[in-house]
Amino acid sequence: MNYFLTYTVYVLILSVLMGISTWKLFKKMGYNPLFAFIPFYNYFLILKETEHPKWWAALAYLPIVGPIMMSVFHLYLMSKFGKTSFKDKLLTVILPFIYMATVNYGKDTELEDETENELFLTDEEKSGKKKDSFIGSVTFAVVFATIIHVFVTQPFGIPTGSMERTLLVGDFLFVNKWSYGYRLPMRPLAIPFLQGTIMDTGEKGNPKDDPKSYVDAVKLPYERILQFNKPQKNDVVVFNYPQDSVHTAIDRKDPYVKRCVAVAGDTFEMRAGRLFVNGKPETVLGDQEVQHAYTVNTGTQLDIPGMYNTYGFLPVREMQNDKGGFTYMFQGLTDKTAKDIKTLPQVISMEENIYPKDSATISYKLNADKTAYTKSIDTTQSIFPINKPWNQDWYGPLKIPKKGDVVTINQESLPMYQWVISKYEHNRLENKNGKIFINGKETNQYTIQQDYYMMIGDNRDASLDARFFGFVPEENIVGKPIFTWMSVQGVFADASSSYQAPKKVRWERMFKATNTGEANKTSYWWVAAMILILFFGWEYFVKLFRKNKTDNN
Known part of the structure; x- marks a missing residue:
């Protein structure tokens, strides 16, 4: 209800601004001036007067689409009063209520005479009409695409190998936003088609300084409608990266795609690189291939391009070793590929890369006074939570929080739940003098307010996933990939590999379903x-x- 209440307040504010800046214009068009203040109906009358489809008024207050349509309707209104120059149009778009007010309260503002026949228009006027018609066509093409993008399905590209070989680097997907109920937009004033930023300032710049594609001050709370399903184990899911520190808006955080391996209430664990849920080994679906990282030492150089053509995705680091041979760090090999490579005559040794048990990628220890943590190992990645001696191969057991769970909060458990309490469920969390305060009250327990999920990549040793950033809140879920509409090998550069794959279109993957779990997926080319x-x-x-x-x- 908070969403719709906030939305109504925005609509009323916009309607008051519209009425104040146009009521005299409505009176001159022969209508009651109060009609200028009535949401939707004011734009309905403008469309009626300018002979445009009146149902377009329904688009005026939609998130993201609404601002575009309002600008179009304002231009229509101004054209009724002869304000058709480039300067008039520019001011109407960038300063709508201010400029329309100057026209509204202007002494010389009158309705334009529309009795002149098309035959008496000059060539310049005819050219202007054609140009306006073309711009109008482009505008509504953008509006239609925006409606599909915001309210139905969103395109999504796979730039990394974390989901190989289920989703390949260079796959482009359509994501169904209604799979788990539709999450209503939280930043209604935004540039269409852009996720979080307008442009990237590069490595030297601070990402927080990148120009945003949305107005952060105009915000709506989280709300999901028509939620008949929730993510299930083995679903491939698109979600917004929970610990994105650049964007405060949940729906503007970077989109990730992983497999949901454990749902709220489950217990997740990794043992020697193998995944277990509730104490049982994972179920490997038909379109999944378990992969692991390997180190291979050879006497002579391997034919990596040839191997890539044979086995497909094969990110690898090649180095010369001090024995005159070569060392290869393979990021992810299936059992079959690893077996084939081991039989090559150049191979001297081959070993699966598994972190030792109880050796954290980053280890943190609680101080004697139990007020802070000290980093004991300095590396480039951290495991969630920070105070556990876990790594990506030996992880857990970890219970996934479920809505309604009452969890114990102390100095030992706080690293596991601090993001849940403060960031995801929006409470004020303080840790002072060994005591924990939530919203100003000292406590040793907390009730979970929403469901959480464990999202892990199929290519486990090449995946930045929930083992590093923790639980994924339900409010961050976007939807399910529906099908692959395009697949191009080599379109994304792989910084983790010495070898870059040649560019080619994978025709056999196009218009095939992505979330069935079947080895032989259905093709939807006929739908296209x-x-x-x-x-x-x-x-x-x-x-x-x-x-x-x-x-x-």
Whole structure:
């Protein structure tokens, strides 16, 4: 309810601004001035007066789409009063209520005479009308695409190998935003199609200083509607990276795609690089291939390009060793590929890379006074939570928080729940003098307010996943990938590999379902063909209808 209440307040504010800046214009068009203050109806009357489809008024207050449509409607209104120059249009778009107010309260503002016939228009005026028509067509094409992007499905590319060989580097997917209920937009004023920033300032800049693609001050709370399903074990899920420190808006954080391996209430564990849930080994689906990292020492150089053509995805670091041979660090090999490589005549030794048990990638120890943690190993990655002697191969057991769970909060458990309490569930958390305060009250327990999930990559040794950033809150879930609409090998550079794959289109992966778990996935090429036929067929018949109507006139 908080979402819709906040949304209503925004609508009322915009309607008051609209009324104050246009009520005289409505009066001159023959309407009651109070109509300028009524949401939706004010834009309905503008569309009626300018002879545009009146149902467009319904688009005026949609998140992200609404600001675009409002600008269009404001331009229509200004054109009724002869404000059609480039300067007029620019001011209407960038300073809508201020500029419309100057027109509204201007002494010389009158309705434009619309009795002149098309035959008496100058060539310049005809050219201007054609240009406006073209701009209008482009605008509504953008609006239509934005509606699909925001409210139905969103394209998503796979830039890394964390989900190989289920999702390949260079796969481009469509994500169904309704899979787990639709999460309503939380930043309604934003540039269409851009996720978080307008541009990247590069490695030397601070990411927090990158220009945002949304207005952070105009915000709506989290709300999900029509939620008939929740993420299940083995679902491939798209979600917003929980610990993104650049973006405060949940729906603007970086999108990630991983497999949901454990749901709320489950216990997750890694033993020697093997995954267990509730004490049982994971179920490997038909489209999954378990992979592990290996170190290979050879006497002579391996034919990596040839191996890539044979085995597909094969990120590897190649180094010359002090014995005159070569050392290869393979990021992820299936059991079959590892077995084949081991039999090559150049191979001297081959060993799976597994971290020793109880050796944390980063280890933190609690001080004697139990007020802070001290880092005992300085490396480049940290395991969640920071005070456990775990690593990516020996991890847990870790219970995933479930809505309604009452958990004990102390200095030992705080690193596990501090993000849950403060960031994900938006409480004020303080740790002072060995005592824990939530919203100003000292406590030793906390009730979980939403479900959480464990999201892990299929390519376990090449995946930045929940073992590093922790639980994924339900509010961060975007949806399920539906199908791969394009797949291009080599389109993304791999910084972890000495060898870059050649570019080629993987035709066999296009328009195939991504989330079935089947080895042989269904192709949806016929759906794509139908959409194209309907689109171009509809466009053809609309043009034919307009031509016949013009000829008859």
